[in-house]
Amino acid sequence: MTASAWVMLGLTWGVVGFFTLRFFGRILRSGSSAAGPDGDLDGDPGGDPDERG
Amino acid sequence: MPAIAARESWATRVGLVLAMAGNAVGLGNFLRFPAQAAQNGGGAFLIPYLVSFVVMGIPLLWVEWAIGRHGGQFGHHSAPGMFDRLGHARWLKYVGVFGLFTNLTVAAYYTYLESWTLAYVWHSATATFRDVDPATFFSGYVGTSDGGLTAVPGEALFFFVVTLILNALILSRGLGRGIELAAKVGMPLLIGFAIVLAIRGLTVQPGDPGVVASPLEGLNFVWEPRIGGLTSPTTWLAAAGQVFFTLSLGMGSIHCYASYLDRRQDIALNASSAGWLNEFVEVVLGGSILIPIATAYLGLAAVSGATGGGSGFALGFLSLPTLFQNWGWFAPLAGAMWFGLLFFAGITSSLAMGQPILAFLQDEFRVSRRAGAFVFALATFALGFVCVWLYPGGAFDEFDFWTGTFSLVVFALAEVLVFGWVFGIDRGWEEITRGAEITIPRLFRFVIRYVTPAFILVVFAGALIQPEGGAWSAAFQSLLAGEGWPLAPESVIGRVFHIGPEGGAWLDAAGRPTAVLVQDATRLLLLLVFLAWAWLVHVAWRRHGRPERAARRGSAR
Numbered sequence: 289m290t291a292s293a294w295v296m297l298g299l300t301w302g303v304v305g306f307f308t309l310r311f312f313g314r315i316l317r318s319g320s321s322a323a324g325p326d327g328d329l330d331g332d333p334g335g336d337p338d339e340r341g
Numbered sequence: 342m343p344a345i346a347a348r349e350s351w352a353t354r355v356g357l358v359l360a361m362a363g364n365a366v367g368l369g370n371f372l373r374f375p376a377q378a379a380q381n382g383g384g385a386f387l388i389p390y391l392v393s394f395v396v397m398g399i400p401l402l403w404v405e406w407a408i409g410r411h412g413g414q415f416g417h418h419s420a421p422g423m424f425d426r427l428g429h430a431r432w433l434k435y436v437g438v439f440g441l442f443t444n445l446t447v448a449a450y451y452t453y454l455e456s457w458t459l460a461y462v463w464h465s466a467t468a469t470f471r472d473v474d475p476a477t478f479f480s481g482y483v484g485t486s487d488g489g490l491t492a493v494p495g496e497a498l499f500f501f502v503v504t505l506i507l508n509a510l511i512l513s514r515g516l517g518r519g520i521e522l523a524a525k526v527g528m529p530l531l532i533g534f535a536i537v538l539a540i541r542g543l544t545v546q547p548g549d550p551g552v553v554a555s556p557l558e559g560l561n562f563v564w565e566p567r568i569g570g571l572t573s574p575t576t577w578l579a580a581a582g583q584v585f586f587t588l589s590l591g592m593g594s595i596h597c598y599a600s601y602l603d604r605r606q607d608i609a610l611n612a613s614s615a616g617w618l619n620e621f622v623e624v625v626l627g628g629s630i631l632i633p634i635a636t637a638y639l640g641l642a643a644v645s646g647a648t649g650g651g652s653g654f655a656l657g658f659l660s661l662p663t664l665f666q667n668w669g670w671f672a673p674l675a676g677a678m679w680f681g682l683l684f685f686a687g688i689t690s691s692l693a694m695g696q697p698i699l700a701f702l703q704d705e706f707r708v709s710r711r712a713g714a715f716v717f718a719l720a721t722f723a724l725g726f727v728c729v730w731l732y733p734g735g736a737f738d739e740f741d742f743w744t745g746t747f748s749l750v751v752f753a754l755a756e757v758l759v760f761g762w763v764f765g766i767d768r769g770w771e772e773i774t775r776g777a778e779i780t781i782p783r784l785f786r787f788v789i790r791y792v793t794p795a796f797i798l799v800v801f802a803g804a805l806i807q808p809e810g811g812a813w814s815a816a817f818q819s820l821l822a823g824e825g826w827p828l829a830p831e832s833v834i835g836r837v838f839h840i841g842p843e844g845g846a847w848l849d850a851a852g853r854p855t856a857v858l859v860q861d862a863t864r865l866l867l868l869l870v871f872l873a874w875a876w877l878v879h880v881a882w883r884r885h886g887r888p889e890r891a892a893r894r895g896s897a898r
Binding site: 289290292293294295296297300301303304305307308311312314315316318 | 354355358383384385387391557558560561564565566610611613614617618620621624625778779
């Protein structure tokens with residue numbers, strides 16, 4: 289492997305790894321029991337009733 | 342009026358993000374990306390690739406999630422209904438037809454491809470490739486051995502049907518117990534298999550049985566930057582195209598999955614997580630398996646030749662099964678893991694193609710989930726059979742190009758224009774940022790409105806008039822010299838008019854059908870499928886219409 293190849297590999301893996309850990313890590317930390325911030329698990333259709341079709 | 346009483350939802354947030362990432366992670370992450378990178382500037386390819394990801398990929402992800410979540414609040418979980426809700430014009434719902442057409446027609450050939458990986462898992466585990474050359478096996482498997490235009494290969498059909506039944510069974514179990522469970526099982530297994538294979542492949546040494554070069558030479562082939570590539574439009578088009586296809590943009594499946602979110606639930610972080618997780622699988626894992634292993638056993642020259650067209654399919658299916666035989670007792674397991682990870686990559690994507698079809702039937706025609714899954718499997722089989730039967734004549738490739746490439750770009754361009762200009766960027770921005778758990782820079786308002794459409798337009802134009810050999814400057818010189826534009830046979834226009842040495846004749850000199858006839862017949866079939874979806878949308882809206890329009894009509898009388 290040439291030095292420039294190592295640099296490109298390191299930079300790219302670094303960027304991709306950083307953002308993957310940052311974002312997916314937050315999803316994992318937010319807990320696996322809720323589909324969203326309000327923990328909407330009851331099949332409630334959501335939204336204001338008068339907005340729905 | 343669509344039913345919303347029994348609306349489904351995702352059981353867990355991790356499940357949602359894994360399902361979205363599973364939708365994006367496909368065979369291309371492991372077969373297409375390394376070949377595209379190696380052939381388009383190596384490490385330099387990653388610069389336009391990441392630029393495309395930021396200015397086109399991520400914004401389109403947010404847009405598709407937002408359209409989906411917005412449509413879901415009105416009880417629509419497929420694209421026609423979602424687009425109908427983006428404005429008052431009646432034609433908007435027909436833009437959404439792409440979101441049905443693409444999913445069904447891509448599923449038709451993609452599940453066939455997925456079934457190959459299942460068959461190869463079986464044949465790897467039972468050590469078939471210890472005695473049989475994979476290239477000979479493949480041509481016999483798909484029926485190209487006799488050089489004809491048609492084939493009815495029994496084993497391929499068997500695995501195709503098994504794959505469709507698996508898809509239909511999972512889909513019929515619903516969102517949480519079916520799709521989400523499949524993603525929660527499939528994605529970790531896929532990543533685990535990939536890590537094992539990457540470590541095993543990168544640690545083979547010159548001197549080990551069959552090894553002719555260091556696997557790091559292959560890694561170098563993927564990553565060494567050839568800066569000249571940065572100034573080539575071909576590299577930029579290839580990078581943008583790769584980002585587009587790897588994220589499953591322009592399909593209608595992201596919209597569908599997002600439509601099961603509550604209106605206050607986050608889009609920004611969820612979409613970013615799924616997008617970057619896909620990039621991790623593609624860039625880190627996808628770039629570390631195929632080419633390094635193939636280079637170690639075949640040498641760099643052979644690998645460079647095999648990936649010349651920007652596809653790693655030949656290496657992945659025709660070479661790797663043999664190369665694994667050098668790994669002794671681990672060979673059957675390695676083969677099963679390789680094709681197993683491709684299978685998981687495939688099925689998590691094909692499920693995402695089935696769900697919008699199911700959702701359309703459920704929402705607009707009140708079909709039960711089980712019946713919808715059956716209809717999806719049946720329709721996919723009917724269209725997929727064309728790909729099986731006419732595979733030697735090129736029907737599979739026609740499906741791949743017109744539905745898996747061309748149609749995606751058209752739909753993505755249309756959706757970003759509708760979102761930014763018809764729905765309006767103010768409402769659109771409010772939709773994207775509502776409930777956001779990360780701050781999206783306001784610059785992306787501008788990007789979504791202007792840069793992303795322009796970017797897609799350039800990609801589209803580039804595909805339309807791609808010059809011979811990707812030589813853009815030579816093509817412009819030829820044009821300025823009055824010698825015309827040298828269109829490549831693989832450009833969109835080149836394909837439409839069958840530019841190339843074989844011409845466009847349907848029959849050969851002996852009066853026998855040619856591959857051109859198969860190609861044109863396949864295109865006609867695809868057009869009819871599109872029109873059929875448009876008609877179904879028309880019928881559905883005639884039946885239930887839109888409540889506020891009905892109210893307007895009532896008050897006008």
